[in-house]
Amino acid sequence: MRSVSKAALAILAGTGCALASTIASASSVTYKIFAITDVQFAGTMYHNAQVTLTFVGDTGDVVQLPISAPVVGATISKGSARLQIVSGGRRIVAHFTDQLTISVDQTNGGVGFGSTFNGTFNPAYPLAIDGSNVGAFGGGVVPEPDLVTPGSWVDHAWSCLGFPVSAFNGGNGQCPDPSPNNPLHTDRGDFYIHQPYQGAISGGLITDDYDGSINDGVFSIIPGDSQEDRE
Amino acid sequence: MRGLSSGNLAPSFLALAFALCAGARADPVVFTAYTVTDGSLGSLNFSDAPVTITFRGDTGDISTTESGGVVQQYRIDIGHATVAVTVLGNTTVAQITEGQIYVHYDVLAGVIGFGSNAINPYYPLTLACSHPYSQCFYNANGSAYSSNQIVSALARIDANPASSAGYSANIATLPQTLTQSGLFSGYLNACWVPYFSGNGGPPCPSRPPAAMAILTNLGGLFLQDATLGKGIFSVVVGKERD
Numbered sequence: 001m002r003s004v005s006k007a008a009l010a011i012l013a014g015t016g017c018a019l020a021s022t023i024a025s026a027s028s029v030t031y032k033i034f035a036i037t038d039v040q041f042a043g044t045m046y047h048n049a050q051v052t053l054t055f056v057g058d059t060g061d062v063v064q065l066p067i068s069a070p071v072v073g074a075t076i077s078k079g080s081a082r083l084q085i086v087s088g089g090r091r092i093v094a095h096f097t098d099q100l101t102i103s104v105d106q107t108n109g110g111v112g113f114g115s116t117f118n119g120t121f122n123p124a125y126p127l128a129i130d131g132s133n134v135g136a137f138g139g140g141v142v143p144e145p146d147l148v149t150p151g152s153w154v155d156h157a158w159s160c161l162g163f164p165v166s167a168f169n170g171g172n173g174q175c176p177d178p179s180p181n182n183p184l185h186t187d188r189g190d191f192y193i194h195q196p197y198q199g200a201i202s203g204g205l206i207t208d209d210y211d212g213s214i215n216d217g218v219f220s221i222i223p224g225d226s227q228e229d230r231e
Numbered sequence: 232m233r234g235l236s237s238g239n240l241a242p243s244f245l246a247l248a249f250a251l252c253a254g255a256r257a258d259p260v261v262f263t264a265y266t267v268t269d270g271s272l273g274s275l276n277f278s279d280a281p282v283t284i285t286f287r288g289d290t291g292d293i294s295t296t297e298s299g300g301v302v303q304q305y306r307i308d309i310g311h312a313t314v315a316v317t318v319l320g321n322t323t324v325a326q327i328t329e330g331q332i333y334v335h336y337d338v339l340a341g342v343i344g345f346g347s348n349a350i351n352p353y354y355p356l357t358l359a360c361s362h363p364y365s366q367c368f369y370n371a372n373g374s375a376y377s378s379n380q381i382v383s384a385l386a387r388i389d390a391n392p393a394s395s396a397g398y399s400a401n402i403a404t405l406p407q408t409l410t411q412s413g414l415f416s417g418y419l420n421a422c423w424v425p426y427f428s429g430n431g432g433p434p435c436p437s438r439p440p441a442a443m444a445i446l447t448n449l450g451g452l453f454l455q456d457a458t459l460g461k462g463i464f465s466v467v468v469g470k471e472r473d
């Protein structure tokens with residue numbers, strides 16, 4: 001997601017689907033992302049918890065990113081999202097009442113679950129992946145995600161408000177822990193996700209929008225309303 | 232010979248008993264690796280599919296190799312392993328035949344995962360510093376190897392503590408052992424033959440002969456090496472809830 005400027009993403013958040021054309025016929029689709037990281041849910045911290053976010057939507061609602069070339073990608077905001085946390089033998093399930101957005105930047109190689117706070121779209125919060133496996137540097141050996149075609153990818157996992165973070169792309173070099181001002185609301189309490197394992201730090205600042213996270217995550221596009229996610 | 236009073240004896244025996252118990256302490260442990268790759272499981276062929284290998288054992292069965300009083304390698308061979316492959320949302324789980332795979336962690340080389348005695352130490356699924364490198368060596372003068380994954384970052388910081396400035400402080404808090412709960416990420420090594428001299432060399436041959444499959448109750452398991460693949464490896468110590 002290196003070249004996605006904040007301005008471009010603001011355009012995405014502001015104009016949304018209205019200006020974009022749909023790129024697929026309608027069929028149910030499930031997006032899933034998994035990582036092991038630190039989270040806070042309903043006031044309790046969970047260290048290195050297994051976190052799975054699931055979004056069920058319809059491929060007919062997938063639209064092209066409404067930003068100009070050279071960035072190419074797709075997004076979908078219409079759908080319902082679910083959270084699962086597994087930690088210490090406990091399994092917690094909740095449903096997001098805040099709207100999450102799935103987006104993919106095929107130009108820079110990033111895909112995941114995003115959110116909007118105060119009118120600013122965060123493509124990598126709560127959780128996204130990016131890197132060469134997703135297609136960065138043109139080196140992808142598997143097809144890049146398009147939010148329609150089924151597939152799975154594993155790469156650097158980001159939970160970063162204000163992504164991209166590197167100064168090269170206009171960021172402030174930081175992915176701080178989310179503050180009480182940035183809750184994601186669920187039907188069972190507020191959810192926060194951290195990015196504890198960061199790299200490519202120089203002078204205290206993250207300098208790379210790929211290696212800045214040294215944790216990994218798995219993103220999948222699954223046809224249908226994934227049966228295994230039903231309670 | 233001076234006799235010990237019961238008042239002296241009891242604490243001594245208690246201390247000894249505690250020490251013996253502590254030394255032999257055994258807790259259930261679950262090792263899990265997550266990745267995305269190609270392969271086959273019995274009659275199921277898959278491409279770019281989430282693959283999870285899980286190995287349940289006991290920390291009391293973990294052996295170590297030390298050098299200079301420092302543990303460099305951990306290994307456990309005794310346990311029950313499964314493999315799960317998810318294709319289009321449907322997950323197939325197979326029981327891996329006992330003795331087919333083991334868990335190993337080479338702290339200095341930055342290598343962790345599942346090896347097999349019959350095939351090679353890095354197959355079916357190992358995470359390492361880079362690809363195709365099964366062994367990386369770090370020193371205070373730096374290294375040509377990448378260190379943008381947890382398993383390699385830890386090895387790099389061990390060799391050169393000053394390099395910790397390039398990472399968030401939480402990295403150094405991660406246990407470098409198989410006996411405590413921990414988390415690693417790394418580049419996928421899933422080649423059924425060792426990379427040339429352990430470092431670099433030609434690409435991995437596409438598929439091993441059938442006789443070199445990992446045996447499961449659903450048939451042979453094959454995983455394909457992936458040039459840009461990465462993966463997650465977790466260690467969870469403690470009882471699982473039903």
